[in-house]
Amino acid sequence: MTSMLYPTTNPSAAEQMVVARGEGPYIYDRSGKRYLEGMAGLWCTSLGYGNEEIIEVATQQMRELSFSHMFGGKTHDSAMMLADKLAGMVPMKNARVFLGNSGSDANDTLIKMIRYHASATGQPQRTKIIARDKGYHGVTVASASLTGIPTNHNHFQLPFDALGVIRTGSPHFYRSANPGESEAEFVARRASELDEQIVAAGPETVAAMIAEPVSGAGGVLIPPTGYYEAIQAVLDKYGIALWDDEVICGFGRLGTDFGANAMGMRPEMMVFAKALSSAYVPVSAAVVSSDFVEAVESAASDMGVFGHGYTYSGHPLGCAVAHKVLEIYERDNVFERAAQVGEYLQERLSAFGDHALVGEVSGKGMIGALELVSNKTTAKPFEGMAVGQYCAKAAEAAGLIVRPLGGNRVALCPPLILQREHVDELIDKLTIAVNATLDFAKQEQLLT
Ligand SMILES: Cc1ncc(COP(=O)(O)O)c(C=O)c1O
Structure with a gap:
């Protein structure tokens, strides 16, 4: 045992494996044994280990500018280049990008943006968020409340009600279908349950529904054909935004650029981390439409500052690496x-x-x-x-x-x-x- 306290591990458990190095799609433990990394770390090392081009860019960025913050309008080239590149790739028009360090903090950012937007547009009650059973959206107090996995809730007294979380059923046909129910019937049931929940909550109080295109940590759950079409129709009926958590599915994971395109989703907000930098360094992005930002901008002079941001929002190292990774995705x-x-x-x-x-x-x-x-x-x-x-x-x-x-x-x-x-x-x-x-x-x- 060492002095480490491990994440998502039973505190009484001892160390299981000491990983010493990585190369291509393989990792090696301290004894030199080689493993094919069938999980890309934690769903993240998309370009594998030891990519010299990325290492070179990282080294150069650290030599040139190891840190610069983004508060109060300060910025730097690597952050602006990354934001523009990502905005140009996502399936949203004129997207705007807020940078962070993890999937959890990017989801927290969107919770706050939704609330700021609600105030700015004169509908302060429109803050509730629909989140699915078995969805995974992170572990901060707020993002864990969106997560629908008991292990991430137990013992933590999370503020589900204060955050206005509405829990809806998972799209997992194998485990959630009623006996004898066809896939089409299951999809129709999930859509009508969603409709009923929105009506019960008061449609004018619901801002968004968060969903992973394919739930990863919940078990790799592939929604049946027609699922997003049916869900999207319900959301459209009440003007509720689809919040697409692309932390696992983004950047080629489902056989297309983004999970939204693979699954037929029309998101109004998106979240990225993990493969955004191929996990070479921590970086995340919360992406919203320009309409969303414009609605806020016009009211902002009266409202005051959007008082949210991390010391490492737009850290030059993360930005330079992520920009290079996106370039490699396209070039290769x-x-x-x-x-x-x-x-x-x-x-x-x-x-x-x-x-x-x-x-x-x-x-x-x-x-x-x-x-x-x-x-x-x-x-x-x-x-x-x-x-x-x-x-x-x-x-x-x-x-x-x-x-x-x-x-x-x-x-x-x-x-x-x-x-x-x-x-x-x-x-x-x-x-x-x-x-x-x-x-x-x-x-x-x-x-x-
Ligand atoms: C879909 C999804 N969203 C959010 C997160 C949280 O990301 P992080 O662990 O970087 O906070 C994860 C992490 O696995 C995830 O799979």
Whole structure:
């Protein structure tokens, strides 16, 4: 044990692995053992490890200007270049960009922008936010309140009511559909539930609905066909903004540039982190439409300052690195290549559908998950047993990093630079791990 206190870890647990270095899509532990990083760290190292071009840009930026803040109108070239580049890429017209350091703080920024906007437009009551069960939006007190995962709520007495959080159902058909319900019926039910919740809350009090195009930490949940179309129609009916959390899905993850385009979403606000810098350094962005900002600008002289900003908002290092990463994505056709390899990944992954232990295979582009069940026919979960943890450990032993998620799901989200032969390696190692987990489940008599 060291003096570290670890994030999202049981405080009584000991260190599990000391990661020493990374190269391409691989990491190495202190003993020199190599692992294929099937999770791109925490859904983030899209360009893999040790990219010399990025390291060079970072070094140069630190030599030239290691810090400059953005308060009170001060700025610098790297921040302006990043904001303009990102605004030019997102599927929103004349977007405006607020920079931060993490997905959580970018979501907090939008909560405050929504409230500032509500005051500026003379509708101070319009601050409620719809957030989904199993959604993940961060862990600050505010963003954790938007997150819909019990582990991130337990013991924290989060201010759901004060923030006006309206919790709506997840789009996970496999676990949330009623018996005998078709996908189309499920989608229609989710849309009508949403409509009822908005009416019950008072439509004039609801500002936005936050959604990940595909929920990542909630289990890699792919909404059924037509889901966003149906949800969007309800939101449009009441003038409620769709707030697109692209922290995992942004930048090529789902086989297109942005998750919104892959899933048919029409966002009015977006949030980015992780792959924005390929996780070389912390940087995030909250993006809103110019209409939204203009509504605020006209009232701002009476309202006073937008009193929100981080010391490291627009940190030169983060901006220079993120700008370079976006350039590499475009120059090297990273999204198109990832889409091709992603098709192969999904094809190989789908074969797990025949495995005795696998209840659901979900995936799109370069993200996927398996749900391990105690009974394939009835989809009965393993109760109280962390079989997903066992599988992740078995994968680790085989030299592959995957992530166990609640409900005994095992997630994959490899770097976008993966080649077909890496996919073969990933699938071979995952097969070893899932087979070992089945043996374990049989031995412990966990199958029902
Ligand atoms: C969709 C989504 N939003 C927000 C966050 C929070 O980002 P961070 O951990 O950088 O605060 C995450 C982190 O995993 C995420 O997956």
